[in-house]
Amino acid sequence: MFAKAFRVKSNTAIKGSDRRKLRSDVATTFPALTSEQLSEIVPNKEELNVVKLYVHKGDAVTVYTNGKNPVLFEMEKIMYPTVYTLWLYPHFLPAFSTWPPVLPKLIGGADLMLPGVIVPSCGLPEVQRGTLCAITLSGNSSPVAIGIANMSTAEMVAAGMKGKGFTVLHTYMDHLWGFGDKSCPPIITPLEGEPSKVMGSEEEEQENEEGKVQELENSFSVDSSLQRGFGNLIVEETTQSAEQGREEVSNEDGAAETVREESLEVSQEIEDTSPQERMDVLLHQCFFHALKCKVKKSELPLLTSTFLRNYMFSCCPKGQQLDIKKSSYKKFSKFLQSMQQQKILQVKELSKGVESIVDVDWKHISIRSFVVPETEESELPAQDGRSCDGEQPYHAPEITPLYGISSKMAPLFQESGYKKSDILTSSEVRSAVINYVKINELVDETNKNFVKVNPILCDCLLNKSEQDEILKFKWDDLLSRCLDQLQRFHQVTFAGHEPIVRKGYIDPIEITIGQRSSNKKVTIIKNLELYGLDPQIVANILQQKVQASATVTPLPGAKDRAQVQIQGNQINHLAKLLLEDYHLPRKYIRGLEKAPKIGRKK
Structure with a gap:
């Protein structure tokens, strides 16, 4: 969640x-x-x-x-x-244990499958369907996740420990945990009678696993083939037992070792791989990242060249370069042919010599079990505004007007506990004004729609020419005058971040049309940074949409701000990006009326 x-x-x-x-x-x-x-x-x-x-x-x-x-x-x-509470009371909920390599999957949003649950020699805790349970790792009773049981204990045993066991709600290292002090789980020795013994495995496989958790987590974020291998055991609702799943992976790799033994050796294997093998890993990572987070079903059929240029290259991690010629496939067409043989996607030649991706199986285990690297996932809102589920992870900031109390207005608010320089919302201003009127009994006895003016209201709200003429205010007039006399501030709140308060009104995104040599028009966009948008990435997206050159230059007179300049009048494309893709309110965008009119084609 x-x-x-x-x-x-x-x-x-x-x-x-x-x-x-x-x-x-x-x-x-x-x-x-x-x-x-x-x-x-x-x-x-x-x-x-x-x-x-x-x-x-x-x-x-x-x-x-x-x-x-x-x-x-x-x-x-x-x-x-939360896990912070369970660390204080580790035996507060019935607990089920799993292997350390499963933890990265749970953190990535996967539910806990029964093949990944360790069955102690004393048996599983007795729970009913819908019971809230804690999830621990072998060798440590400190909970790392909480989930709801999808079966009773009797049903789990009757099902042969196959199927989805728990719907996971919250885990250690997720964003709710990150909202706190980000402390690590304490080491709590399992109670006597909790020996770890998984169905179909040997006890010696568990030794030293706790000391290698970090190594395993690193391996899962690098090699997508390993993610798929262990994903078949933990994530997919397979009809085979955990022992059979391990044997399949061992057969594919031509080794007699179990999945956990292979996982424990991942870090050493990666160090020993050749440049060609590392390029294969990067190619798979960019491929699954692009399918999971960028391509929509509505965009199919998609040219394979467009998919490589606009989707896969943008998923390449910083500091690395994707070069298919240095991989074992040598050609992109051969790589896609391999993916097609695995039934991940379907490629057809819709026109002579031009191949397109016509179908993608987004339910394929290879796509479902792929974990997007954390650094890449955080960049997605700025790159194209899409989430891994085809949604919009970029959320327009919540902008709230605020009002600061000046020395002139301070007497009006002091009876409500406010002082000079305090910053209030409009509802707090309204409550303070109503409170002042009630305390000083200023409501007109003959007409309760009016408020009598006393000396403080006179000094705060009236200028010299009005002081002898206005003896009463309507309620609406009183409140609007109070807001007009207060200092203007605004608060910007981005998803998952602390609110930012600035003085004055927020500057809108300003769009203008300029003239360059030979009467060529250019579209200039300013103030994107105030709304959490990277000018360079917006320029890249527009450049791909309209196939016109775009540049980013420093904004004159503004420190650490930039403006985007793109050839032609591109306001229609820009409006679609800002209003429909990023869901920014129209009132914060200035210049949309300068869009070219679209006439009928004759």
């Missing part, structure tokens, strides 16, 4: 009445908690904040933070503990 960045809507301190209600809800949801434990999770006096956010799929989630760390989160009126 939190595998991708979320958007924070608000972050406020909890009220006393809400704190009491939260304590009651937690006690009802988790009756096993003692009063002392309940006080530690929901303290009486310590700072406790309520954070309302939207996850990448659009679901609303309420998170409760104690100090800096999130301790609880609520979704659809159901309360769940």
Whole structure:
């Protein structure tokens, strides 16, 4: 659920009445908690904040933070503990253990499949379908994830430990964990009677695995073939047992070792690979990255040359260069032929000598189990505005007008506890003004739609020519005058980041048409940075869309700002990009009216 960045809507301190209600809800949801434990999770006096956010799929989630760390989160009126809470009470929920190589899959958003669950000699915990459970790693009872059981314990055993075992909600190292202090799980020795023994494997396979977790995590982010190999065991709802899955991978590689033994040796193998083998790894990574995150079904059929140039090359990590001639395939057509034989995609020659990708199997295990490198995933919103599910990971910032209290207006707000230089929202200004009117009994007795002017209102809101003439305000006039007299600020909130407060109004994205030599027109775009957009990447996207040259130059008179200049009047293409792809409000874009009119073709 939190595998991708979320958007924070608000972050406020909890009220006393809400704190009491939260304590009651937690006690009802988790009756096993003692009063002392309940006080530690929901303290009486310590700072406790309520954070309302939207996850990448659009679901609303309420998170409760104690100090800096999130301790609880609520979704659809159901309360769940975070890993930070479970580290304090590791035996709070029934726990199921898995292998360390599975953890990167869970962090990437995968659910836990039953072939990856370790069955202790004493048996699995007794749970019912829908029970909230903790997930640990072998050799450490510290929970690394929480999930909901999709079967009862009896059903898991009856199914031969095959199928989806748990729907994972939250994991160590996901974005909710990153919202806290990012501490690591404590080392908690398993209780007596919890020896690790997986179905169809030997006990000696588990030795020293805990000390190699970091090595395994590194290997999973590099070699896509290994991701697919272990993905067949953990992610895919296979009809074979864990032992059979390991034997298949061993047969394909021509080795007699198990999947876990191969995974443990990944780092050493990568060091020993040749440049050609490393290029093959990079080629596969760029290929699956492009299919999973960039290509939409609506874009098919897609020229293979376009797919390579516009999609795969842009997925190449910084500091590396994709060169197919240096791979074992030598030609891109041979690589695509290999992918077609694996039934990942289908390529056809729609016109003589020109091949196109006509179909992609996005449900193929190789695509589903591919984990996008974290650095690449963070760049996707700026590159093309698409997510790995074909959605828009770029979220337009939430822009809120704010109002600063000047020394002239301070007397009007001091009775509500505000002072000079405090910054308020419009609703806070409204509440403070209404509070002032009620405290000083300024509502007109004959007509409650009017407010009487006293000396403070006179000094704050009226100029000299009005002071002898205006004795009453209408409510709307009173509030609008207050807002006009306050200093202007604005707050910009980007998804997953702390709000940024700046003085004055936010500058709109400014689009102008300029003339260059030979009366050639150019489109100039400014202020993209204020809305979280990289001018260079916007220029690259426009250049690909309109097939015209685009340049990025420093913005005169502005430090660390740039402007985009592209040949021709491209406002129609730019409007589609900003309004439809990036979902920016039209009111923050100036110059769209200069778009060329599209006439009928004769």
